[in-house]
Every structure is written in structure tokens, then in C-alpha cells.
Amino acid sequence: MSTNxxxxxxxxxxxxxxATAEAMVRHLAVTARYRMTASDRLVDCRTAEERTRYLDSVGLMIAEHSLAKTLRALIAHAPDHADEVARRVWTAWEDGAVIVEDLHSWLIGYGIDPERVDAAALNVMRDAA
Structure with missing residues (x-):
């Protein structure tokens, strides 16, 4: 039994x-609302760590909301494809290698060097340490 x-x-x-579109939307909507309410306790951040936790939580809540909204639009406008898309998202979450491969291929497709993005992220992390 989950403790979540x-x-x-x-x-x-x-x-x-x-992992149907409807099941994913329900889970994402509850998770985003839960995270939004929990984040409200961090609004008055007093430390850099609290601020980081707050921004991370808000960023995740926005991403969850955005994916739920997108899946809802698919349910409404492309119902024959909604479950397929939801299942591809779920599969990517379960197998992180899919995410790595997708991001690499998408960046290459946009003419962006993934290694330069990696270097920029590592520089930010080093500077923050």
C-alpha cells in the first residue's frame, strides 16, 4: 500500500x-493541486534552500498542470490518440532512457547542441555550489 x-x-x-489519458489527467490534477497547497507554506522563504524548494515545487506544479491540460485537449479533440499519447508519456516516466533519447533527438532537430546545454547546466550548478 502506498503512503502517498x-x-x-x-x-x-x-x-x-x-495509463489512460483520463487516469493520467486525474493523477496529475490531484498531484498539482496537492503540490500547490503544500507549496503555499514555502511562499515566505527565509533561506536560499527554502526558495529553491519553493521554485522547484512551483515548477513541477506548472508542468503537471500543463501536461494535464494537454491531455484533456487530446481527450476532447483527438480522443482516438489520447490514450496512446498518455501511455507513451507513462512509458517514458517508467524508463528514463526514453526521456534522454527524446531530449537529445529533439534538440538536434532544433539545431541545438545538447552537449552545450549540458555544459551550461553544469556551470550553473558549479557556480551555485
């Missing part, structure tokens, strides 16, 4: 068959 309280309302799909 979000699962009481809308459990994370455990299998690819459970």
Missing part, C-alpha cells in the same frame, strides 16, 4: 494498460 496521500484520490497508473 495523492493515491487516495487518483492513484498513479501501475501498468501501461492503466
Amino acid at each position: 496521500p495523492v493515491n487516495e484520490f487518483a492513484p498513479y497508473p501501475r501498468t501501461v494498460d492503466e
Whole structure:
């Protein structure tokens, strides 16, 4: 049994068959709302660590909301493809290598050198340390 309280309302799909667009949207909506409410406690950040935690939480909430909104649009406008897209997202989450491969290929497709992006991220992390 999961100790994640979000699962009481809308459990994370455990299998690819459970990962329908509707199931993903329900889970994302609950998770984003939960994160939004929990983040409110960090609004008055007093330390750099609290500020980082707050910004990370807000960023995740925005990403969850955005994906839920996109999947809802697919359900409404392309219902024959919505579950397929949701299952591809779920599969990528379960197998992180898919994310690495997708990001690399998309950046190359946009003419952006992924290694330069990596170097920029490492520079920011080094400067923050």
C-alpha cells in the first residue's frame, strides 16, 4: 500500500494498460493541486534552500498542470490518440532512457547542441555550489 496521500484520490497508473489519458489527467490534477497547497507554506522563504524548494515545487506544479491540460485537449479533440499519447508519456516516466533519447533527438532537430546545454547546466550548478 502506498503512503502517498495523492493515491487516495487518483492513484498513479501501475501498468501501461492503466495509463489512460483520463487516469493520467486525474493523477496529475490531484498531484498539482496537492503540490500547490503544500507549496503555499514555502511562499515566505527565509533561506536560499527554502526558495529553491519553493521554485522547484512551483515548477513541477506548472508542468503537471500543463501536461494535464494537454491531455484533456487530446481527450476532447483527438480522443482516438489520447490514450496512446498518455501511455507513451507513462512509458517514458517508467524508463528514463526514453526521456534522454527524446531530449537529445529533439534538440538536434532544433539545431541545438545538447552537449552545450549540458555544459551550461553544469556551470550553473558549479557556480551555485
